Amino acid sequence: MAKSAPVPGRPRSRDAAGLPAVTPDRIIDAALELTARHGVESWTLRQLAGAVDAYPAVIYHHVGDRDTVVTAVVDRVIAKYELPPADLEWRDWWRQFLTNLRLVFMQYPGVARRVALNGPSVQAGGATVDRAMRTLLGAGFEQEEATMVCRLLVSQACLFISLEDDQRKAAEVKDQIKGGWGAPPPDPDLSGLATLTEAVHERLEDPQRNTEYFGELFDYAVDRVLDGVQKRLDEIKGA
Incomplete structure (x- = not known):
C-alpha cells in the first residue's frame, strides 16, 4: 500500500516547526506553572498539553495520567523548601x-x-x-x-x-465575613459575640492587619x- 503524501505546508517534526522537544521535565515544569496560577485541582490535561504544544496523548506517553502528573508536581514543590539545621531543639x-x-x-x-x-x-x-x-x-x-x-x-x-x-481564591469571602461576623450582633446581651465581631470588623478595615x-x-x-x-x-x- 502506498504511503500517504505529506500535507503541504505542515512541518514534519517539532524541530522543523521550531518547537522544543517534549520531555517529562518540561511537562512537569508546565504543570508546576499551571498549579501556581490556577491551583493543582483547577487545570486540565488538555490545558497542560496546550502549554507544551502537544497532544494529551504525549503527556500520557512521557509522564502518565493526570494524577501521576500531579504527584510529580507535589514532589517538585516539596523539594523547594529547606529543612532547618539538624542540631536545633x-x-x-x-x-x-x-x-x-x-x-x-x-x-x-x-x-x-x-x-x-x-x-x-x-x-x-x-x-x-x-x-x-x-x-x-x-x-x-x-x-x-x-x-x-x-x-x-x-x-x-x-x-x-x-x-x-x-x-x-474566593473574592467574595471577605465581603461575606464582613457582612456576617463583622457586623454588630442583633442582641446587645451577647457580649462575647460583640467582642468577636468588633475584632473582625477592625481587622477587615485595616488592610495591613x-x-x-x-x-x-x-x-x-x-x-x-x-x-x-x-x-x-x-x-x-x-x-
Missing part, C-alpha cells in the same frame, strides 16, 4: 520547618491539601520524614508516638494552609499544637 526545628512549609505551599494552591490527604511520596519526602522523626525520637518520644506526633503536626499545618488556599491575618492564624495554631505536644513530652519524661 525539637520545638524550634518544627516551628521553622512548618513555617518554611507554608511559605512554599502557599505559592502552589491545593498542594497542601494533597499532602494532608496522601502525604508525600517516599522519593520526595523521605529525607524530610527521616529528619522530622529523628527530632521527635531525640526529644524523648517512643517510635509509635513519634509517628503520631509527626503526622499530627504536618496534617494540621497543611489543613490551615488549605483553608488559606480556599479563602484566598487583614493581609497578615492568615500568617498570624497559622503561627498561633502551630504554637498551640506545639504547646500540647510539649506538655505530652513533659508527661513522658516525668513518668
